[in-house]
Amino acid sequence: MPFDVDGPVTTVAVSDVRGGHSPRQGGESLEHVQTLADTIGELPPIIVRRDDMRVVDGMHRLRAARLRGDERIAARYFEGGDEEAFVLAVRTNVTHGLPLSLTDRKAAAARIIASHTHWSDRMIATVAGLSAATVARIRRSRPESAPEVRLGNDGKLRPVNGLERRRVARAILMTEPDLSLREVARRAGISPETARSVRRKLAEAGPAPSPDPAALVMRLRSDPTLRFSETGRALLRLLEARSVSPEKWAAIAANVPPHWRDTVARMAIECSDAWRGFAETLLAPGNTKAG
Template identity: 85%
Template sequence: MPFDVDGPVTMVVVSEVRGGHSPRQGGENLEHVRTLADTDSGLPPIIVRRDDMRVVDGMHRLRAARMRGDERIAVRFFDGGDDEAFVLAVRTNVTHGLPLSLADRKAAATRIMASHAHWSDRMIAKVAGLSAATVARIRRERPGPAPDVRLGHDGKLRPVNSLERRRVARAILLTEPDLSLREVARRAGISPETARTVRKRLTEAGPTPSPDPATLVIRLRNDPTLRFSETGRTLLRLLDARSVPPEKWAEIAANVPPHWRDTVARMAVECADTWRTFAETLLTPRTKAG
């Protein structure tokens, strides 16, 4: 777990310690402070950021020490920035002491999501004391930076949308079956082993007959996301030519005037190059603006 504090305990003058940025939206619980102040035993060490002496964890204990007139308090020092200090404050308040409320934990997850957008849902959930499903829902409701990969609790980086990347790899393998696994992995943004798995499943599934171009164009025309957008309608018009049967192309070629055949051939090659570039764009994993 990040930002652990296991350094030596130091006795510090109470007046030198300052209040911190607590994850508790409602502030400290006075009843809990009084309960701590009434105990005869010493208070467990609090965590204080070294550079400004602000409390990271232990505001209730600090207030209890002041309430009962203690001159010194046990401290473990933490070295880190504001965001790291907040993460540590949330984690420690989830695992011991007076638990954070559900509202506090959700608010904390939202803040951590903003400062550590590359963390996985499970990692944030572990820190904030929530389920991964709850964190995922908060992330959907409050869109923010969206890196291509996220850091898991095990320290490994994983693609944000592995399913989409596997689909990209599948499409690449279908169009270029002889491509090396390393190149497929590079284009799709996956590991070579994942590319190997995709190829194996394609091989096990066997050849899948593709619908004829005319049928595919009809299906595309029935999709409202294409039919009701300007770019979609442009694409459909361009794809109309793809639905022309081979015998029709042969008839068209036979009737091109001799003095235009070279020009039309060059234009056809340029069109083919444009379509290939378009296809490669579609097969490249998209990155979201952060």
């Protein structure tokens, strides 16, 4: 876990230590301060940031030391920025001392999501003492855009939506089966090994049965997000041509006048290229936003 403090314990003057950015929204508990002040012997070391002597962890102990009239207090130094100090403050207050309230932990998770967007839900959950599902809900409620990858507890970077990227790779391989694994991986934003796994599963599954185009268009027409928008209706009209049966296409081709066949063929190829470009746009990584 980042931001561990492994330095030696030293003592610092109580008067030199300043308050920090506590994750406790309601401030310190006076009752807990009094309990610590009544404790016999030295208090456990606090953590202070070396640059400005602000408390990272141990405000209750600092206030107890002042209440007791102590001139010095045991401490460990931390070196890092404000957000790193906050993460450490949250983690240490979750694992020992007076526990953070659920409200404090959720607020802390929201701040960490904003400052460490690339961290995985599970990693933030470990820091904040929450479940990964709770962190995911907090993340979804925030307006910030999601990163392409997130850092996990094991230190590895992974795509935010691995299943979506596998789906993109599958679509690429279905349309261009002879494409190299390296190129598939590049287009889909996955590793070549993952691309190899997708190709192997495609081979094991065998050819999928062709869906009924007319039935698919009918299903699309039942979706109000398409039916009640101008662009949706335009798409449905374009797809109706795709729902023509092979037999009807053959009949249409047979009735194209000979002197127009080359022109119509070129137009059909241009339409095919346009549809392929449209398909690639739909399947591009990150193009998953709903309207």
